[in-house]
Amino acid sequence: MPTYDNEDSVVDFNDASLYLPLAQTVFSICACASVSVLSCWLAPNGVVSAVRTLALCSATGGLLMRSPLRLGKAHGISVVFAALQLAIPLYLGTLVVEQLVHTCSMDVTHAPSWRHVVFHGAVLVMVYAGFMRARAPLEDTDRPFILTLLALMVIAIMPPPAVALAGPLCQSVNLWEAADRIVRAFCFGTLYSITVYTSTRTRCSNYSNTSIVFFRSASASLWVSGALIWWLPLAAAQCAIMMHARAVNSNAFAGIAKDYKAIESATSTDDEDLEAADLGDLEPKLADPVAEQNRLLNERPIYADDTPMVGAKLIDLSMAAQEPVASTAVGHEPSGAHAFQPLTFADPPSDLGNDSFSASVALALAKEEENAI
Numbered sequence: 001m002p003t004y005d006n007e008d009s010v011v012d013f014n015d016a017s018l019y020l021p022l023a024q025t026v027f028s029i030c031a032c033a034s035v036s037v038l039s040c041w042l043a044p045n046g047v048v049s050a051v052r053t054l055a056l057c058s059a060t061g062g063l064l065m066r067s068p069l070r071l072g073k074a075h076g077i078s079v080v081f082a083a084l085q086l087a088i089p090l091y092l093g094t095l096v097v098e099q100l101v102h103t104c105s106m107d108v109t110h111a112p113s114w115r116h117v118v119f120h121g122a123v124l125v126m127v128y129a130g131f132m133r134a135r136a137p138l139e140d141t142d143r144p145f146i147l148t149l150l151a152l153m154v155i156a157i158m159p160p161p162a163v164a165l166a167g168p169l170c171q172s173v174n175l176w177e178a179a180d181r182i183v184r185a186f187c188f189g190t191l192y193s194i195t196v197y198t199s200t201r202t203r204c205s206n207y208s209n210t211s212i213v214f215f216r217s218a219s220a221s222l223w224v225s226g227a228l229i230w231w232l233p234l235a236a237a238q239c240a241i242m243m244h245a246r247a248v249n250s251n252a253f254a255g256i257a258k259d260y261k262a263i264e265s266a267t268s269t270d271d272e273d274l275e276a277a278d279l280g281d282l283e284p285k286l287a288d289p290v291a292e293q294n295r296l297l298n299e300r301p302i303y304a305d306d307t308p309m310v311g312a313k314l315i316d317l318s319m320a321a322q323e324p325v326a327s328t329a330v331g332h333e334p335s336g337a338h339a340f341q342p343l344t345f346a347d348p349p350s351d352l353g354n355d356s357f358s359a360s361v362a363l364a365l366a367k368e369e370e371n372a373i
Helices: 016-042 050-064 077-084 087-101 115-135 143-157 175-199 210-221 233-257 271-277 289-298 317-322 351-372
Strands: none
Touching: 016 050, 016 077, 016 087, 016 175, 050 087, 077 175, 077 210, 087 175, 087 210, 115 143, 115 175, 115 210, 115 233, 143 210, 175 210, 175 233
């Protein structure tokens, strides 16, 4: 099994350097928006190319998001940056789709249409889905993503009215429209990046949740690309709700993790301790060691009541210790005060047992004589 560093399994959200890629992502998206505007401004009339603008934006985003900004060694920066890198193709994809809306149109002026109502209604559904995700960023549900996907299908089937030679990749805009694009790119990058951070768990396997975090973040932030300019403050409210929900979730998890049961200093009430309490007080009750020893020898064993007695009796050590013990010297064993006297606690042989054995032998001999006759 491969082994991973803690950087790839634990995300340290308490490290300030972990949030440097957030600023890097927002700056990169704003740079792509600026390049798209400058590419249309600097090209002469009739020479503007959507393909060239897209190539310049892609090169800018690829260079700026090639590797994460690091200040020290922040655990989890690789996991977070893997999802942040996908913000560049997602933003450029929105520009391409918006440009495709205007490719087949012959009208050069904006005209009112009921499809504007359908388009903004679908955007409101996407806003609602984004706030659903903001309320619980770590919740394992696909409802916000499904709502966003349905709204995008409605927009694809009934897009807003198109205008010829318009679009973010080939239209030369004025200062107000250029500021609108850059502000919209800033809101999109900020909302997407904060969603990535709040949707990433503290512990995760190596790159296993990158796709999940990407789809959740995309579904929560795509509405910024099509919303009206005065709807953009909703992005700040969504970010605030999302960060508050993640902070509350983290504090609740920390409270549960640290809610250990205190170790009781008193006697435990487990069954084994109750059984041990029945053993009695093990402290000596008599000050005289000899008297205490005799008291313990005279006591009945603890588990004597549970042990069945079959033709046996308990050994009285006190009586055995008082009986004289015969010693037999063998060879050159020491005698006198230094002699070793072996002790025996066996019961004396019973006469009843010897008589029974003699009777059985006599009976066997009598039968043999009868058989011989």
